[in-house]
Amino acid sequence: MNGYEEKIKDCLFLEVCNAAGREEWDGLAHQQKENLMLVCRLSGYDEKFQRDCGLVTREQMEHWGIEEEVLFQDAWANMFAKRPPVLMDFEDAYEHHYDQNILAMEKKPERIWRTDADFYVLTNNMDHGAVYMMDEATLQKSAEKLDGNLIVLPASIHDVYLMVEREGLDMERLRNGVYGANRAFPDADYLSDEIYRYDRDTHRLSVIPGSVQEEQAGMVLYQ
Known part of the structure; x- marks a missing residue:
């Protein structure tokens, strides 16, 4: 070769x-x-x-x-x-607690710090961690650990946010939040303004249709 x-x-x-x-x-x-x-x-x-x-x-x-x-x-x-994948809740990601990798746990820890917006972060411990949204096995394992279909929100080329799909999620609010967050990061870190859904039964990642309301695009995703 x-x-x-x-x-x-x-x-x-x-x-x-x-x-x-x-x-x-x-x-x-x-x-x-x-x-x-x-x-x-x-x-x-x-x-x-x-x-x-x-x-x-x-x-x-x-x-x-x-x-x-x-x-x-x-x-x-x-x-x-x-550069293995790391799945953490938002608080552990903020504190850089890479040892709290839900993918390596038998079951995800009980969430006690937030009940209104269950955000998780999929990344790695170096850079370009968002690549794992392109790996079906990693998304499937994440969906199994979190026990549901996933809403995938690209934060940058380095990490993505995951939410468990549930009734009543405001997809347009999430889309506007992603758009607004992307405007605050360097162009070199930009990944996508789209939001995605991973179906754990069909093993398929797809774009959630919709459009950005720019006047609402400054909101913070996890407020």
């Missing part, structure tokens, strides 16, 4: 970004889900192409002699081994 096993395989990682307005996708290794794009990044230095490693291109894949399916399988294996 032209050095792939020895030099490349263990240096692959994944990131998620918004698919809109990108003209270079055809030249990159990528997988699309809804309006989001999963891309593969190579850490280190690529001697063949004489450059610091950025997003993996199809030209590089051809040089290594590997298929896209293998590339993403290896990159996911690295993510889980070196």
Whole structure:
């Protein structure tokens, strides 16, 4: 595999970004889900192409002699081994209590600090943790731990908020909150203004239809 096993395989990682307005996708290794794009990044230095490693291109894949399916399988294996997913309630995430990982618990802890808005944060302990919203197994495990279908709110490329779907949730309020929060973060951290639903029975992530009311977009999500 032209050095792939020895030099490349263990240096692959994944990131998620918004698919809109990108003209270079055809030249990159990528997988699309809804309006989001999963891309593969190579850490280190690529001697063949004489450059610091950025997003993996199809030209590089051809040089290594590997298929896209293998590339993403290896990159996911690295993510889980070196940057595993962490699911925390909002308070633990705010305090950076990464050891309170609900995904590693037999059952989620009883919530005693908030009853009006059950927010959870899906991330990792480094960066680009929002990539795990693109992993069906992680969303399914999260849904099982939280015992319900999930409303997925992209906070940035680094983390996403999860809520358990329940009757009476104001989806437009959530959408406006995501839109407003996105305007407060650097453009480089932007992921999406959409909100999503994960169905644990069909194992499907989909965009929740709707539109932003900009005059209400400044509200804080968890108020």
